[in-house]
Amino acid sequence: MNDMEQATGERIRSWYRTHRPAADALLIALFTVLGATLGFGGIWGMFSLVPTGTSAWWTLATALPACALVLAKRRFPMASLVAAAVIFAIDLLTFGGLGPLVVLLDVLWTAAFLASPRARVRLLGAIAVSVVALFVAAVVVSRASLPAAFLVAVQFGAFVGTDYWWAVAVSQANELAELHRQRADDAAAVAARDRAEAVRRERETMAKELHDVVAGHVLAMAIRAEAALSTTPDEASDREALQAVRGAGLDAHAALRSLISVLRRGDGELSPTPRLADLQGVVEDAERAGLGIRFSMPDLSPLSDPVEQAVVRIVREALANCIRHASGAEVDVVIAEDERGIGVAVRSRGGASLVVADYAGGGWGLAMLRERVDALGGEFSAGPSPGGWTVQARIPMTVRA
Numbered sequence: 001m002n003d004m005e006q007a008t009g010e011r012i013r014s015w016y017r018t019h020r021p022a023a024d025a026l027l028i029a030l031f032t033v034l035g036a037t038l039g040f041g042g043i044w045g046m047f048s049l050v051p052t053g054t055s056a057w058w059t060l061a062t063a064l065p066a067c068a069l070v071l072a073k074r075r076f077p078m079a080s081l082v083a084a085a086v087i088f089a090i091d092l093l094t095f096g097g098l099g100p101l102v103v104l105l106d107v108l109w110t111a112a113f114l115a116s117p118r119a120r121v122r123l124l125g126a127i128a129v130s131v132v133a134l135f136v137a138a139v140v141v142s143r144a145s146l147p148a149a150f151l152v153a154v155q156f157g158a159f160v161g162t163d164y165w166w167a168v169a170v171s172q173a174n175e176l177a178e179l180h181r182q183r184a185d186d187a188a189a190v191a192a193r194d195r196a197e198a199v200r201r202e203r204e205t206m207a208k209e210l211h212d213v214v215a216g217h218v219l220a221m222a223i224r225a226e227a228a229l230s231t232t233p234d235e236a237s238d239r240e241a242l243q244a245v246r247g248a249g250l251d252a253h254a255a256l257r258s259l260i261s262v263l264r265r266g267d268g269e270l271s272p273t274p275r276l277a278d279l280q281g282v283v284e285d286a287e288r289a290g291l292g293i294r295f296s297m298p299d300l301s302p303l304s305d306p307v308e309q310a311v312v313r314i315v316r317e318a319l320a321n322c323i324r325h326a327s328g329a330e331v332d333v334v335i336a337e338d339e340r341g342i343g344v345a346v347r348s349r350g351g352a353s354l355v356v357a358d359y360a361g362g363g364w365g366l367a368m369l370r371e372r373v374d375a376l377g378g379e380f381s382a383g384p385s386p387g388g389w390t391v392q393a394r395i396p397m398t399v400r401a
Helices: 002-018 020-037 056-072 077-093 099-114 117-140 146-229 235-265 276-288 305-325 364-375
Strands: 292-296 330-338 341-349 379-385 388-395
Touching: 002 020, 020 056, 020 099, 056 077, 056 099, 077 099, 099 117, 099 146, 117 146, 146 235, 276 292, 276 305, 276 330, 305 330, 305 341, 305 364, 305 388, 364 379, 364 388
Parallel strands: 292 330
Antiparallel strands: 330 341, 341 388, 379 388
């Protein structure tokens, strides 16, 4: 039974919200008819210009047209308010019914609720003027005593003032709720953007890690296998190639296990951080792949981690490109320090491309190196040079934040 009552009540409330203006106008009209039936009229007798004893049914002459204004109060709030005030003034001087007063209060509430802050100030001034005008009219027209005129004006001011205050309070509460909702929506949008940016950064980190560690090893395996297949079979060289493929495969497997472990647990390092001490091993791997390398790196001042990692990654990527595109080339790797920072140069001459047929490089390695160096406030360039290719960078000792 309670569920049925709640459902019925909800249907009634929904219908009323949908048809509220018409329902309000009808209720006020019925209220006015009931008042006329009970003979309720002449409540503003001191202002009335019609003879006393006039039938209460005459109050419908002003009340029913006033009810029509309730239908237009939301579309034309200020115009409806002016019309309601005029009808109320006419009723004040004639039949003195309650209908025009109720309509005036209803339309005033809507006008104050919908008005802008500046319009509300003007509306409040109009209310103050109307209260004073009613006091003056009570003294001049009805010749009432000052206390009686003052009482009438205070009662009228209490009605319209309370109505105005209530409308403004509800409107401001709604505006405050909307402001909080907008702030919540903005905060949610910012959080969504932050999450998307965090995901993007994580994807970039994984892409760089896969390229720097895994992709290089896998491609080295393919290149060594391609080189072995393209030459005359020889047991010694073929076994050396197989051992190189095995070593690169184990390195790629270890890097993948590290990456998968981090992704599953959400902590730890994706791979060991490259250090300058690792460069000798990088050079030796490149020499075993067929490059002739002259490596020069004098003692350097202590470097910050980002600068040290950038130097190692530049050399490793440049040598990997030499293996792919200039196998057998002579390569100079020079790392030096001066007043402008750390300089890295990898210059190749000669060589032949060993890129496998199914591999098409996307240029991501050089692009990521440029991004890394730019982020550290350095300079990066890569391009053809006489007889080969040059990759060089200069990174300041003190990187920008």
